[in-house]
Amino acid sequence: DTAVSQTPKYLVTQMGNDKSIKCEQNLGHDTMYWYKQDSKKFLKIMFSYNNKELIINETVPNRFSPKSPDKAHLNLHINSLELGDSAVYFCASSPRGRAGEQFFGPGTRLTVL
């Protein structure tokens, strides 16, 4: 059983397009996260939701908009894609109050041409 799943696994698109990445966890966790890992492999948090409430919103361009329809799902929509958005995006989840114990999805490799 996949614990944290993401779709799609790969996303290749043109500059200026709008795209979405979906994430689902079946671990019963209350908290979910989006991370960006750039070409230098630095993993940086973007957003965190706790039971559908946005609790962490890092300095991210407002072209990025997360949405959590329920506590098992966290989606990421990106408008007007730019070259610099090319990266691997990871979704993760953790039990309530245990932010250090995160389970990561397989990642979505986004390439903007």
Next chain:
Amino acid sequence: QKEVEQNSGPLSVPEGAIASLNCTYSDRGSQSFFWYRQYSGKSPELIMSIYSNGDKEDGRFTAQLNKASQYVSLLIRDSQPSDSATYLCAVVFSGGYNKLIFGAGTRLAVHP
């Protein structure tokens, strides 16, 4: 000052040796510390957590914490080629909502 600092490596060790990975952090109020392993092309996975000063052992892995020096380390005994990966130090920063901050990672290469 970077929040969580690690030497990017690569750290190259022969099979069977002890690999020592180090990390420093800037938030003196942090109480929770973690090591994640990330194989090339894969997602990070949690391998160790430590909350108190001293050592914590789990199989071939030992995490060490010194809060006064704001220093965390990971020792891997009897290193195997399968341990070759990037090791990410992560710290839950105090203040507001708990936020896990990752270091840039140390790439470990274990050669036969």
